[in-house]
Every structure is written in C-alpha cells, then in structure tokens.
Amino acid sequence: MAEPAGYGEFGASPPAGLSAADAQLWRAAVGVLERNWEQGGWTVPSRRLYPHQWSWDSAFIAVGWARVSPGRARQELESLFAAQWSDGRVPQIVFNPATARDAYFPGPDFWRSRKIPEAPELETSGIVQPPVHASAAWIVYRADPGPGAAFLRRIYPALCAQHDYLLRCRTNADGMAVIVHPWESGLDNSPSWDTELASVPVGEGGPDTVPGHRRDLDHVNPGERPTDLDYARYIALVEAYREHGYRDADALPTHPFVVADPLFNTLLAWSEEALAKIARVVGARPRPHRRRATQVRDALVEHHYDAAAGTFVALGRDGRAGAAHSIGGIVPILLDLPTPILDSLLRNAGGPRFALGDRVPLPSYDRTCPGFDSTRYWRGPAWVNTSWLVLRGLRRHGLRDEAAMLRDALVSAVRRSGFREYFDPIAGTGHGCTDFSWTAALTLDVLAGADVPRRRPRRLSRI
Numbered sequence: 348m349a350e351p352a353g354y355g356e357f358g359a360s361p362p363a364g365l366s367a368a369d370a371q372l373w374r375a376a377v378g379v380l381e382r383n384w385e386q387g388g389w390t391v392p393s394r395r396l397y398p399h400q401w402s403w404d405s406a407f408i409a410v411g412w413a414r415v416s417p418g419r420a421r422q423e424l425e426s427l428f429a430a431q432w433s434d435g436r437v438p439q440i441v442f443n444p445a446t447a448r449d450a451y452f453p454g455p456d457f458w459r460s461r462k463i464p465e466a467p468e469l470e471t472s473g474i475v476q477p478p479v480h481a482s483a484a485w486i487v488y489r490a491d492p493g494p495g496a497a498f499l500r501r502i503y504p505a506l507c508a509q510h511d512y513l514l515r516c517r518t519n520a521d522g523m524a525v526i527v528h529p530w531e532s533g534l535d536n537s538p539s540w541d542t543e544l545a546s547v548p549v550g551e552g553g554p555d556t557v558p559g560h561r562r563d564l565d566h567v568n569p570g571e572r573p574t575d576l577d578y579a580r581y582i583a584l585v586e587a588y589r590e591h592g593y594r595d596a597d598a599l600p601t602h603p604f605v606v607a608d609p610l611f612n613t614l615l616a617w618s619e620e621a622l623a624k625i626a627r628v629v630g631a632r633p634r635p636h637r638r639r640a641t642q643v644r645d646a647l648v649e650h651h652y653d654a655a656a657g658t659f660v661a662l663g664r665d666g667r668a669g670a671a672h673s674i675g676g677i678v679p680i681l682l683d684l685p686t687p688i689l690d691s692l693l694r695n696a697g698g699p700r701f702a703l704g705d706r707v708p709l710p711s712y713d714r715t716c717p718g719f720d721s722t723r724y725w726r727g728p729a730w731v732n733t734s735w736l737v738l739r740g741l742r743r744h745g746l747r748d749e750a751a752m753l754r755d756a757l758v759s760a761v762r763r764s765g766f767r768e769y770f771d772p773i774a775g776t777g778h779g780c781t782d783f784s785w786t787a788a789l790t791l792d793v794l795a796g797a798d799v800p801r802r803r804p805r806r807l808s809r810i
C-alpha cells in the first residue's frame with residue numbers, strides 16, 4: 348500500500364524567511380524526525396520510551412513530515428492504516444516486530460491481538476486514540492497535491508472505516524463517541540478521568556500492584572509519570588475489555604470506564620470536516636461527512652458545555668462530569684461555535700487558568716486548581732500537540748493576536764528546553780523524554796507559518 352519513501356522532496360533546508368535562530372530550530376527538528384524514522388515507513392514517538400508506532404502520534408508526525416518530505420508523511424499514515432482492524436478500529440499501538448517484546452509495557456504479549464479474528468497480522472493493542480488522522484491526511488495532501496491526490500484515493504476508504512467504527516460501535520445516546528480507557532483519550536492521567544477511574548476495581552495484588560515491569564520508569568523520573576495506582580487501573584481496564592475479545596457490544600454494558608470526551612469528539616468532528624474536503628477530491632459525496640461533523644459538534648455543545656465553568660467537560664456513563672478545566676475543554680475551539688461559547692473559551696484560555704500569553708504553551712490542566720501538578724504528565728504540563736490544536740482553532744477564528752502569542756510561546760519553549768515530551772507551564776523547563784517526535788513535527792508546522800490567520804471567518808451566533 349505504501350509508496351517508496353521519496354525522502355527529501357522538499358529537503359531539510361528551512362523555508363525562506365526564517366530568522367537564523369528559527370532556521371537552526373528547523374534543522375534540529377528535522378534531525379529528531381530523521382533519528383526516529385524507522386525503515387518500515389513510520390516514526391517512533393521516542394526511541395526508548397515509546398519504541399513502537401502510536402496512532403495519534405503518527406498523525407501529528409505526518410503533519411511535520413509534510414513540511415520536509417510529503418512522501419514520508421504519506422507513508423507514516425499509510426503504515427498505520429495497514430494495521431487497521433477489519434472492524435475499522437485503528438489501534439493505539441502497532442508493535443514493531445523488530446523491537447524486543449518486553450521493551451514497552453504493556454507489550455504484545457499482554458494485548459494478545461493474535462487471538463482476535465478482526466486484528467491484522469501485525470500485533471497491535473486493542474484500543475484506539477483520538478481520530479485526528481483525516482485532518483492530518485488533508486494537511487499532508489495540501490502540502491503536495493500532485494501525488495497527494497492518489498494518496499487520498501488510497502486512504503479515504505480506511506479513514507471512513509475508522510469513523511464508521513466509532514459511530515457504529517462507540518456512540519452513546521447523546522450521539523457522542525465514547526472511550527473505554529484513559530489511554531484512548533491520549534491525555535492518559537488527566538484529572539478529567541479521576542472520578543470514573545476511582546470506581547475501577549484493581550487486580551488481586553492490591554491497589555498499587557502493577558502486574559508487569561513498568562519500562563517507562565526505566566527512562567523517565569517516576570514523579571513525571573502516572574502513579575502505580577493509575578497503572579493498576581489501566582491494566583484492570585484492558586483486562587476487562589480483552590476478556591470480551593475487545594468486542595464493544597459485549598464489553599460496554601458492564602465496562603467500568605465509558606466516557607464521552609470533548610477532545611476526542613472535537614477531533615472526530617474536525618476530521619469529518621476534513622473527510623468532506625477529501626471526498627470532493629476523490630469524487631465521493633461530501634455531504635454525509637458535513638452532516639456528521641455538525642451532529643457531533645451540536646451534541647458536544649448541547650451536552651458537554653458547562654456554562655458556569657465556561658468550558659467543555661467529559662461525561663461518564665451516568666452523566667457524571669469529569670474535572671472541569673482540562674485542556675480538552677478548550678480544544679473545541681477548533682470548531683465553529685456560538686459566539687458566547689467561543690468568548691468563554693477565550694476568556695478561560697487567556698485568564699489565570701491557562702495563561703495564554705505567557706512564555707510557555709498552554710498547560711494540560713488548570714494552573715489554579717489544587718490538583719495541578721506542573722511536571723506530572725497530563726496533570727499540568729504543557730504539551731505541544733494540544734497547544735497546536737488550539738492554535739489551529741485560533742487561526743480558524745481569525746484571532747491573529749492570540750495565535751501569534753501561542754505560536755511564540757510554543758517556539759520559545761522548544762528553543763529554550765529542546766524537543767521535550769512536555770514542559771513545566773510555569774518554569775518552562777522540559778520534562779519527560781527528549782527528542783520527542785510530535786514536538787519536533789509540530790514545531791516544523793508552526794515554523795512554516797501555518798498559524799498565520801489568512802481570513803476572518805464567519806462566527807456562528809447560534810447553532
């Protein structure tokens with residue numbers, strides 16, 4: 348399915364017009380992607396901490412490759428979709444057969460995908476990640492429309508199958524896609540999941556016993572990772588889902604964690620919008636995609652907007668709201684929203700909670716909340732991917748000044764601290780692993796100037 352690499356169509360040289368410092372940053376970012384590229388046609392998020400292919404990482408990474416080598420960008424996405432299950436799900440992890448089976452925990456022996464009839468030949472995990480892939484595919488196409496059109500024709504059916512799976516097997520009564528594991532959110536230990544996770548029964552060894560060796564702790568300071576109790580629950584949730592052969596119809600009625608998440612659904616709606624544009628290129632019908640994008644957006648606004656908090660919140664199965672003021676509540680700015688909601692999101696982003704305008708990108712969690720932890724993973728640190736999504740949203744709404752501030756914050760955090768996995772949103776220091784692929788990839792996109800608003804689009808006053 349994948350075409351030859353074709354590396355270097357655009358070359359590693361920075362685009363004209365960058366300052367000397369930005370040009371240097373550009374070359375360094377390309378160097379990270381180069382070092383993390385695997386011969387099979389995809390990029391590891393990090394050589395040691397994440398030595399396999401991750402689903403939404405590949406989408407962000409493809410956006411970066413598109414600036415340097417659209418051939419590699421296309422390969423990145425196509426190699427991921429080569430591991431799509433026959434039911435349409437795109438797995439969170441595709442295990443690299445050339446990597447030691449115990450290099451990452453939980454690895455292929457834990458997931459046991461070979462036992463699942465719907466799973467592909469390559470071993471994978473059995474859960475998904477946020478569906479940002481169609482949006483990435485569109486960006487990749489736009490970078491190189493010539494060969495990009497054939498790429499879109501190849502990947503369009505797989506992208507549709509990915510979305511159909513979510514809408515067929517994972518949609519709740521509100522019309523929102525649900526996640527069955529915090530790992531599916533991409534924001535693994537966000538305080539948004541604390542309430543739902545608290546009721547997940549843990550294994551026989553006791554609440555803090557992880558049945559396996561946590562490889563992550565060999566590479567990163569434990570104070571910057573989820574706790575053992577979190578991991579005990581993560582493992583228990585996979586076991587509960589795996590027991591049902593990862594079949595949603597069987598698992599979901601009793602599954603202990605079923606959550607509708609604003610970030611996941613925003614990316615679903617955004618990607619449906621992208622599918623509408625892709626459909627036009629490949630000669631398919633855009634309207635069903637536009638309709639779905641609107642339906643998901645409307646459900647999000649109707650059921651997940653917390654007017655008192657001025658942000659979007661996750662909801663558990665019985666409607667219990669997760670903690671407000673996660674970055675996931677601001678990411679819906681990517682969509683067309685009623686003006687009062689857009690204004691509230693901006694107030695939140697610009698106020699003390701998220702401090703847009705500071706020298707660092709947006710924190711993953713409210714800086715003013717007692718649960719905020721500036722260095723522990725998704726409980727506070729600033730991540731480049733979520734800030735990039737907000738940046739795209741600011742650009743969509745023509746918010747030039749805010750977009751410029753966030754762009755500068757992103758670039759200066761990386762310039763100061765390197766291509767780290769995440770950053771302390773107050774001190775600006777880098778944390779987690781080094782040479783992290785999506786940090787490098789999205790820095791390339793930002794440096795290339797995609798954040799400059801081109802037009803002032805219509806704002807919806809009501810839906």
Ligand code: 2M8
Pocket residue numbers: 392397401402403404439530532533534535563
């Ligand atoms: C992190 O998640 C993985 C599990 O998927 C882990 O902690 O081992 C998250 O940051 C996730 O969003 C990301 O896709 C993954 C790989 O970068 O790492």
